[in-house]
Amino acid sequence: MPSSEQILKALEVVIDPELHKSIVELGMVRSIDVQPDGGVDVVVSLTTAGCPIRNHFETAVAEAVGALEGVTRVGVGFDVLNAQEKSELQRRLGRGSLPEGALARVSNIICVGSGKGGVGKSTITANLAAALAGEGRRVGVLDADVWGYSIPRMFGVAGRPPVSAERKILPLEAAGGVKVMSIGFFVEEDAAVVWRGPMLHKALTQFLEDVDWGELDFLLVDLPPGTGDVSMTLAQLLPQAKFLIVTTPQPAAQRVARRSADMASKVDLEIAGVIENMAGFVTPSGERFAIFGEGGGQELADELDVPLLGRVPLTMPLREQADAGVPLVVTNPDDAAAQAIRQVARGIVAIFPVQLPVLQPAAGGPEAIAPAPEPSGMTLPMA
Ligand SMILES: Nc1ncnc2c1ncn2[C@@H]1O[C@H](COP(=O)(O)OP(=O)(O)OP(=O)(O)O)[C@@H](O)[C@H]1O
Ligand SMILES: [Mg+2]
Numbered sequence: 001m002p003s004s005e006q007i008l009k010a011l012e013v014v015i016d017p018e019l020h021k022s023i024v025e026l027g028m029v030r031s032i033d034v035q036p037d038g039g040v041d042v043v044v045s046l047t048t049a050g051c052p053i054r055n056h057f058e059t060a061v062a063e064a065v066g067a068l069e070g071v072t073r074v075g076v077g078f079d080v081l082n083a084q085e086k087s088e089l090q091r092r093l094g095r096g097s098l099p100e101g102a103l104a105r106v107s108n109i110i111c112v113g114s115g116k117g118g119v120g121k122s123t124i125t126a127n128l129a130a131a132l133a134g135e136g137r138r139v140g141v142l143d144a145d146v147w148g149y150s151i152p153r154m155f156g157v158a159g160r161p162p163v164s165a166e167r168k169i170l171p172l173e174a175a176g177g178v179k180v181m182s183i184g185f186f187v188e189e190d191a192a193v194v195w196r197g198p199m200l201h202k203a204l205t206q207f208l209e210d211v212d213w214g215e216l217d218f219l220l221v222d223l224p225p226g227t228g229d230v231s232m233t234l235a236q237l238l239p240q241a242k243f244l245i246v247t248t249p250q251p252a253a254q255r256v257a258r259r260s261a262d263m264a265s266k267v268d269l270e271i272a273g274v275i276e277n278m279a280g281f282v283t284p285s286g287e288r289f290a291i292f293g294e295g296g297g298q299e300l301a302d303e304l305d306v307p308l309l310g311r312v313p314l315t316m317p318l319r320e321q322a323d324a325g326v327p328l329v330v331t332n333p334d335d336a337a338a339q340a341i342r343q344v345a346r347g348i349v350a351i352f353p354v355q356l357p358v359l360q361p362a363a364g365g366p367e368a369i370a371p372a373p374e375p376s377g378m379t380l381p382m383a
Helices: 004-013 054-066 083-093 121-134 151-155 197-209 229-237 251-266 296-304 316-324 336-351
Strands: 029-034 039-046 073-080 106-113 139-143 179-182 216-222 242-247 270-282 308-314
Touching: 004 029, 004 039, 004 054, 039 054, 054 073, 106 121, 106 229, 121 139, 121 151, 121 216, 121 270, 121 316, 121 336, 139 151, 151 179, 151 316, 197 229, 229 251, 242 251, 242 296, 251 270, 251 296, 270 296, 270 336, 296 308, 308 336, 316 336
Parallel strands: 039 073, 106 216, 106 242, 139 179, 139 216, 242 270, 270 308
Antiparallel strands: 029 039
């Protein structure tokens, strides 16, 4: 009768078709139980309960173990990796998100944050998304401000997102083909969302794992103000994300923004750059007022040793369009604020490499490139 070690060795031939590695190497063999009568029970841990490759594992494990001498029966059971085990697996894979998640086809994730509220994160996120789409990039926006969501209004999209045949939530599409997802689509208008702790974690995880984002060059994540739960959760879920900091020009704001930079570095998120918003106001006669002071963005960028990606002036149309539901860069690309944001978009395109996260050449040369895995079905959206 084989020992547990021998069975584990035999299980090395069972390959996870999505992760292209043995379930032994991936640490997915939860338990091996050898009975005196030659019966063997193996429990395999899956990344998600609804894992579509369950049958594959069942057959492959039964075959591998059944071939061993003395084995009279093979029982294959399943359970699901807990959050900690999943992140351990992610670490072992050397990547942030599991390829079976829809985010496997998202090249770059950019979180837009600030130390405090009302500095224009959401306005900048929406316009930046539209500007990147205008540059021919495939863009999604995740409104991670679960309490004060404003992205649906800024894009003029509303309604309940449809669910695909694969039981994935489909983002709504806004002007320019920008894919938008927000908690605002799932709650009554203006209803207060009071999620905290595990619920919050679950909601954000669903937005990342259960939404069929498809192939995106950029997923912009509009963070709530501050450095609270959402930012920490996202940093944990998205270790590959980069951080963009929005600040206003006055030194006090810069100090507050610095806190969010500290948070980003504490959780190991790389800061991609700083955007200074509300950088002066130019009157129709050409007179310029530095309403919120000067130079804070540059100072913060210097301090963090990252680029200042742009200085967006205060303009009335930027605010009006945010309220009207079509980003200003779409309706009036020549407005001073729109121009500044388009410049930021070009800077982002320049600093973010074109990544092919899933299309890594498999052993056997470039012809053997593995196809991008389809997103797998999970539980239905919160509703
Ligand atoms: N450069 C600008 N010119 C004119 N109005 C602006 C500018 N930037 C932002 N606004 C306006 O300021 C208000 C606050 O902006 P926004 O909601 O984008 O900030 P926020 O940082 O996302 O806020 P919160 O922290 O509440 O999420 C909005 O009414 C927006 O239209
Ligand atoms: Mg906002």
